[in-house]
Amino acid sequence: MTADVKKETMGFQTEAKQLLHLMIHSLYSNREIFLRELISNASDAIDKLRFAALSNEALLEGQGDYQVQVDVDKDARTITIADNGIGMNRDEVVEHLGTIAKSGTAAFMESLTGDQQKDSQLIGQFGVGFYSAFIVADRVEVHTRKAGEDADQGVVWESHGESEFSVEPRDKATRGTSIMLFLKDDCEEFADDFRVRSVIKKYSDHISVPVMMLKPAAPVAEDAEEQTEQPPEYEAVNEATALWTRSRTEISDDEYNEFYKHVSHDFDEPLTWSHNKVEGKFDYTSLLYIPKRAPFDMWNRDMARGLKLYVQRTFIMDDAEQFLPLYLRFVKGVVDSNDLPLNVSREILQQDAAVESMRSALTKRVLDMLSKLAKKGGDDYAGFWKEFGQVLKEGPAEDFANKEKIAGLLRFSSTHTDAPEQDQSLEDYVQRMQEDQEKIFYVVAENFNTAKNSPHLEVFRKKGIEVLLLCDRVDDWLMNHLQEFDGKAFQDVARGALDLAADTEEEKAEQEKLQKESEALVERMTKVLEGKVAEVRATARLTDSPACLVVGEFDMGAQMRRIMEAAGQPVPDSKPILEINPGHPLLEMLDQEQDEDQFAELSAIVFDQANLAEGGQLDDPAAYVSRLNKLLLTLSGR
Ligand SMILES: Nc1ncnc2c1ncn2[C@@H]1O[C@H](COP(=O)(O)OP(=O)(O)OP(=O)(O)O)[C@@H](O)[C@H]1O
Numbered sequence: 001m002t003a004d005v006k007k008e009t010m011g012f013q014t015e016a017k018q019l020l021h022l023m024i025h026s027l028y029s030n031r032e033i034f035l036r037e038l039i040s041n042a043s044d045a046i047d048k049l050r051f052a053a054l055s056n057e058a059l060l061e062g063q064g065d066y067q068v069q070v071d072v073d074k075d076a077r078t079i080t081i082a083d084n085g086i087g088m089n090r091d092e093v094v095e096h097l098g099t100i101a102k103s104g105t106a107a108f109m110e111s112l113t114g115d116q117q118k119d120s121q122l123i124g125q126f127g128v129g130f131y132s133a134f135i136v137a138d139r140v141e142v143h144t145r146k147a148g149e150d151a152d153q154g155v156v157w158e159s160h161g162e163s164e165f166s167v168e169p170r171d172k173a174t175r176g177t178s179i180m181l182f183l184k185d186d187c188e189e190f191a192d193d194f195r196v197r198s199v200i201k202k203y204s205d206h207i208s209v210p211v212m213m214l215k216p217a218a219p220v221a222e223d224a225e226e227q228t229e230q231p232p233e234y235e236a237v238n239e240a241t242a243l244w245t246r247s248r249t250e251i252s253d254d255e256y257n258e259f260y261k262h263v264s265h266d267f268d269e270p271l272t273w274s275h276n277k278v279e280g281k282f283d284y285t286s287l288l289y290i291p292k293r294a295p296f297d298m299w300n301r302d303m304a305r306g307l308k309l310y311v312q313r314t315f316i317m318d319d320a321e322q323f324l325p326l327y328l329r330f331v332k333g334v335v336d337s338n339d340l341p342l343n344v345s346r347e348i349l350q351q352d353a354a355v356e357s358m359r360s361a362l363t364k365r366v367l368d369m370l371s372k373l374a375k376k377g378g379d380d381y382a383g384f385w386k387e388f389g390q391v392l393k394e395g396p397a398e399d400f401a402n403k404e405k406i407a408g409l410l411r412f413s414s415t416h417t418d419a420p421e422q423d424q425s426l427e428d429y430v431q432r433m434q435e436d437q438e439k440i441f442y443v444v445a446e447n448f449n450t451a452k453n454s455p456h457l458e459v460f461r462k463k464g465i466e467v468l469l470l471c472d473r474v475d476d477w478l479m480n481h482l483q484e485f486d487g488k489a490f491q492d493v494a495r496g497a498l499d500l501a502a503d504t505e506e507e508k509a510e511q512e513k514l515q516k517e518s519e520a521l522v523e524r525m526t527k528v529l530e531g532k533v534a535e536v537r538a539t540a541r542l543t544d545s546p547a548c549l550v551v552g553e554f555d556m557g558a559q560m561r562r563i564m565e566a567a568g569q570p571v572p573d574s575k576p577i578l579e580i581n582p583g584h585p586l587l588e589m590l591d592q593e594q595d596e597d598q599f600a601e602l603s604a605i606v607f608d609q610a611n612l613a614e615g616g617q618l619d620d621p622a623a624y625v626s627r628l629n630k631l632l633l634t635l636s637g638r
Pocket residue numbers: 041042045083085086087088096097126127128129130131177265
């Protein structure tokens with residue numbers, strides 16, 4: 001049987017085809033990155049073998065020197081990247097090189113705009129990987145064989161990067177993967193030894209395995225009588241020590257940046273990083289990065305998250321999620337422990353006391369790194385907040401111990417600026433607090449405008465007291481877990497009775513008078529609104545609006561109630577309190593109304609409007625419209 005008979009041609013998965021096409025076009029101006037991607041994959045494959053060999057030495061086939069070898073052939077216009085890593089069997093080749101296994105790929109494809117510049121950033125963030133070979137090559141041949149298997153289990157995968165690829169068996173004596181790129185006409189620079197060396201140096205210096213290239217031939221002496229054939233000699237082109245093991249002072253920003261791209265598969269540079277060696281009870285090194293941009297799948301529950309775990313410089317696993325809490329899931333990097341056993345598994349990590357203590361130290365590190373970024377000023381922290389603020393807001397609920405620290409990192413919009421940008425810190429707020437103000441006030445609403453124009457703010461605006469304007473979905477939940485900051489309690493302005501310490505004695509007396517005078521009105525309204533409200537009471541918190549709704553001190557906030565209802569969750573049955581502004585002409589009119597039916601109608605309108613003003617939904621909107629229409633008609637006397 002000839003090899004041809006076993007050759008099979010297959011089609012790329014639709015998403016893979018789209019990605020290939022887009023990548024070739026949008027990344028062309030940055031095409032040298034294909035080398036970084038292929039060397040990064042080769043190094044990952046070696047890491048995987050090194051780990052597998054810990055429990056099965058036979059996989060090494062007696063050859064434990066790991067390396068990546070890069071060969072160029074100017075005449076044939078090819079470049080070959082070969083590794084002696086884990087390799088792939090036939091099924092793996094088809095799966096890994098013919099499909100994209102990442103969850104959310106289809107949604108990602110839909111988010112592409114067709115605008116080259118924007119798309120190239122998105123694609124970078126998605127991770128370009130193996131397919132980047134087709135930016136420079138019009139034909140790619142992958143010859144691979146899984147470590148530990150026989151030579152006749154070798155496979156060749158080949159494609160022109162259009163819609164199809166083929167696979168066929170071919171013997172391979174050595175384990176690992178060799179990728180040969182047949183370069184496009186205008187990419188022959190990548191068959192040039194000097195050019196390739198400089199690209200490797202630039203992108204792959206930090207890779208811990210040596211990347212070998214043929215040593216330039218020594219000049220042959222003219223009087224040499226007979227030229228003897230020397231076996232080709234290879235030399236390492238990169239530094240080949242794991243970057244995090246080197247001392248901070250020796251590492252340049254460029255090297256940190258490139259290493260980030262290797263561990264994160266991000267195309268962009270990181271926002272900041274923190275590199276630390278810890279000695280003492282536990283010995284470990286960590287290198288943690290904050291990305292500039294949120295990954296496309298940050299809200300996907302199955303997104304890959306966590307750090308790359310090494311034990312004594314041996315790669316153990318990707319996405320070790322036990323080292324950081326969920327609300328810091330955007331952090332990328334490496335942790336290398338000297339204490340954990342080499343055969344550590346995910347299950348062991350979950351129960352290990354050393355891991356627990358590393359997790360709390362690493363969490364502090366990240367929070368400190370963010371505080372530093374925030375203190376530095378400039379746009380960096382604002383950029384961070386825009387991308388990851390929503391995730392950080394999950395923090396106080398998840399991480400009780402660091403609540404105060406996280407609170408210091410939060411940013412809000414507030415009546416101080418009245419703008420939707422979330423750029424005010426609690427520290428700023430506290431500094432601006434009035435002399436006898438004891439609480440930090442906030443309002444939560446569906447959206448920014450509803451928050452900003454909330455009737456609950458009227459008295460605060462009048463008195464010049466700042467209120468935080470919250471309108472993100474997580475906000476009600478966040479505030480349930482944030483009781484205080486800097487010793488000052490938080491107070492929802494739409495919850496419970498309003499007690500402003502800033503009120504003067506005169507104002508307090510005035511309020512009491514108001515309560516007394518409106519007793520009759522309150523009683524009448526309570527009667528006609530029975531079943532709809534828990535209570536009706538007069539308030540001094542309104543200046544322009546006739547009424548507003550307030551939730552009881554211990555009841556669920558209105559926003560939380562709406563979210564839970566939308567999610568089909570049962571919500572406890574609690575009724576709002578209607579607070580009225582007796583000085584408002586509408587209420588004065590109501591007070592004068594003798595006709596009890598008319599009084600009931602008007603009261604119902606006041607109640608429904610208070611609900612609408614805070615972004616609520618009416619129980620019976622049609623009844624509201626009909627009441628209002630009846631009222632409008634009386635205007636024209638019909
Ligand atoms: N040199 C190699 N040796 C062994 N397996 C490889 C090699 N190169 C690629 N693979 C396999 O193919 C898969 C797909 O590679 P690809 O580079 O497209 O994506 P990735 O490395 O998983 O992530 P990213 O797209 O973010 O780089 C890899 O996960 C790996 O399983």
